[in-house]
Amino acid sequence: MSINTKHTFVQIHPADNVLVALTDLAAGTVIDFNGNSFTLITDVAAKHKFTISPLNVGDQVFMYGVLVGKASQNIATGAALTVDNLVHAADGFELGKRKTEWTVPAIAEQYRDRTFMGYHRADGSVGTANYWLVVPLVFCENRNINVLKEALSAKLGFAKPKGYETEVDSLVSLYREGGSVADILNADLQRSPEIAASAKLFPNIDGIKFINHDMGCGGTRTDSDALCGLLAGYITHPNVAGATVLSLGCQHAQAGILQDEITKRDPNFSKPLVMLEQQKIGTESKLMNEALKQTFAGLIEANKQTRQPAPLSKLCIGLECGGSDGFSGISANPALGVVSDILVSLGGSVILAEFPELCGVEQEMSDRCVDEAQAQRFMHLMRTYNARAEADGSGFYANPSPGNIRDGLITDAIKSAGAAKKGGTSPVTAVLDYPEKVTKPGLNLLCTPGSDVESTTAEVGSGANVVLFTTGLGTPTGNPVAPVIKVATNTAVFNKMPDILDINCGTIIEGEQTIEQSATAMLDYVIEVASGLRQPKAVQLGQDDFIPWKRGVSL
Known part of the structure; x- marks a missing residue:
């Protein structure tokens, strides 16, 4: 997949029968695709999907090359997909053949001799903080x-440093001077200067x-x-x-x-x-x-303890997403997938969690497991987790949040297919159940909820010494001991919430950067954070979120 800025839409995979709008498209817009032309019959908001051929009730919809839903009513060519005309659907899965061949990104070679400055521990691990x-x-x-x-x-x-006492003082003074409710609501509260710690x-x-x-x-x-x-x-x-x-x-x-x-x-x-x-x-x-x-x-x-040089193989990166949108799977998540592949090629570890958001890609992930035992464990955890959720009346299909749906992720399978891109293409070396520890280099799958804070808490508990967190809607999530680097999927949210977001992958959507270029910038940022040279916004804000998972159902 590549983004062409001359187009206002993209087909993610050649097998897909829907397109993704890269900008707001009005009804009546003519779409030229693969030598054919058709007219949009509905408005299609940016990040949402529209059909390239008519669909009848029960017809399958494919994105990322996998089944992501079925039509719940007849849908004409050029119509937007919505929760009213599409329902969640995903292919089944079974033990298949091992598919562990993969290609190391060419840009990995430039990181072969790179190091970061970390805290060396007696057990051989290296901290990015102390x-x-x-x-x-x-x-x-x-x-x-x-x-x-x-x-x-x-x-x-x-x-x-505290920063809002001055604002409260202003409100107190205004009230004591006889200010009305309207005066209070219209008051121009200036951010107080930070007091140096x-x-x-x-x-x-x-x-x-x-x-x-x-x-x-x-x-x-x-x-x-x-x-x-x-x-x-x-x-x-x-x-x-x-x-x-x-x-x-x-x-x-x-x-x-x-x-x-x-x-x-x-x-x-x-x-x-x-x-x-x-x-x-x-x-x-x-x-x-x-x-x-x-x-x-x-x-x-x-x-x-003092910082000393360490190879990048000592990094263990948690791969996380939250407040996802319809661009997550085509900008920030694929870029994070390249970072994952680079680190794995260097002997490092990455953790892909949020099992409800792997629904629909189970076959691919299980086939990528290095042996049948790991594949069987992954499939067992997925089936058991979903069965427990369904027993409580809320299977994986209920995972997308109102914000996800509003911004284009209208089925769990659509959300999952994009979320899985964070894991790149390398083999799965280990499948872990919460709260097990990462002990092998490579891509580790960790069973956690899709809930942002619970999953981030779990990834760090399993050994992630840095977390890369992609978001399309914006979230302030952080962690007490591991730096959480927030990656925006689109430029609009990055510009709107610069106080909580660190990196902008909206440049991929706009054609200003390739996925590989964005991944390089992201890994360079990680190395600076791991060396203590830069603080992500979550660290600056003291965003120390910590929620243990109660093993009951949490999606």
Whole structure:
């Protein structure tokens, strides 16, 4: 697929029987395609699809070369596809032959000897950041985590500058002066200048990250065990230098389970780890004093770490999308797929997750698995997940959000076929179930929900030390310990939300860059972020989203 700016539409795959509008097209527009001409009989908004031949009820619709839906009513040539005339449909899948041949992108060679400056850990991994983690084993400890945050962050120079107090002061003054509701609503609030944060006491530590969650007890034992595995993934994460863990004591998520999960991921774990149980220690003041002293001592050790050169094979990139649109699968996601292939060719790791958004491409992904065991595991996870969703009355077909649908992703299979492009073309070396850790280089498939924050949280827990996150609608999603780089699929959203977006792939749609050129710029950006030379917007904003997956249905 290539974008020709002389055209206002694109056919993604030669087998597709619909076209994608690259700009708003009015009814009456003449379409010249493959030597034939026809007239649009409906308006077609940019990112949406329209037919190139008449479809009868039940006829199949193909995009990206795969089945993505069936006509629910007769559709004339030149009509827009909508939720009223198209329903989700996807091909079945079974164990097939291995199809692991692939072509390394030519541009990969220029990265062969490139390095980044990272933090080398005892287990051989390399961090792109150096954080101290403070986390509760159960929601009962959330308040104590917040108390520690208030006590430590500002004093040690890790507090994010606040910026809206001046605006509130203006509203208070206006109200006290007798301003009406209309005056309040029409007030021109100027953004207050950022106050410089105090100098960091520990310059080699990027921050102290305080995590809250609502799990650890009261739910299923499966969920509490998975939580311990997830937290172990964060504690052993290459971007984490050490951690403080607060436990109440009586909850399902026991300290011993967490310790076992840590050992499972790193048998020779040697990072500073503070683990305190409130019911053993007693009063809050005793708990806080012990937590403060031991955490401070741990920070002294963590500050001894410095950045050193590391090969790109030490990168593990999470491939994520959220707030997707009809351009995601033809701009940002394919560019991310090239980045994925480059990194795999260099011996690095990538993680493709969001299993509800692989619906319809199961055959391709299972065929790309390096052996039948991995293929069988992938198919089992997909079938089991979808069956559980359907049992609750909401199968994978219900995955697209209102925003997805509004911007052209009207069936789950359309969304999935475009989302899968993030995984490039390399073989699948491993299939992981949440919250397992990445242990093999190459493309890893990780079973997670399609929900942005849950999936990003899981990818980082499995070892991603950078996350590339594509979005067509704009989302501020970030992560406490791994930098999340936001990639826009279109120029309009990039210009509208520059405070949360980092890279613009709308240039692909406009014909200003090829997919390969965009991928090169993206990987160069990743290397700068991994070296600590650049901060993505999510890091600048302190967007520390963390939501563990409750193994019930979440799409």
